Amino acid sequence: MTYITSLSIEQADPTTAATLDAVKAQIGMIPNLFATLAKSPTALNSLLGLNQTIGAGSLSASEREIIALATSQANSCQYCVSAHSLLGKNAGLNPQQLIAARTAQPGTDRAAAIASFTKALVEQRGHVAIETLDQLKASGLTEADLLEIIANVVATTFTNYTNNVARTTIDFPVVGLELDA
Incomplete structure (x- = not known):
């Protein structure tokens, strides 16, 4: 059951309505996440600004989806796993790559390094072992890449926490959180 209800364009103040219209024009819909965040224009605009900034970074769209x-x-955000499974597919990730991003198994290639660092960063709340950081550099990731990954984790954590608290209704093809061991 939804805890924080979404806001329709008709219910929004003119500025927030214009922001939601811009979201719809850009992606073809107003995801329930954005309609929920519209209850606080500060929260909505913070996420949109952060996403715009990190979208112009050096990480590719598929790498950003791996992080997400x-x-x-x-x-454990089913809304975002569902949304980013679709967005990841649209960014060129195949079904195996989508699962690999979610399982975040360590590996030597760039995508595996990004996924495993992301998982470690979240689970260890930023207290990542030096060995993990050294593995990132060995995979060809730079210090700038590392900081950009952190920025992407912050943006995604913002949406995860929002959806987990709000119990946002999933408006993407639903993907379960369970993974085969």
Whole structure:
């Protein structure tokens, strides 16, 4: 059951309504997450601004989706796992890559390094072992990449916590949180 209800464009003040209209124009819909955040224009605009900034960074769209999936799985956010499974597919990730991002198994390639670092960052609340950081550099990730991953984790954690508290109704194809061991 939804705890924080979403706000329709008709219920929103003119500025927030214009923001929601811009979201709809950009992605073709107003996801329930954004309609929920619209209850607080500060929260909505904070997320949109952060997403715009990190979207212009050096990480690719598929890498950002790997981070979102690993973060969402670690934070048990079914709304975001569902949303980012679709967005990840649209960014070029195949079904195996979507699962690999969510399981965040360590590996030597860049995608595995990003996913495993993301999982460690969330689960260890930023207290990541030096060995993990060294593995990132060995995978070709730079210090700038590491900071950008952190920024992406922050944005996704914001949405995870919002959806987990609000119990946002999933308006994407539903993906379960369970993973085969």
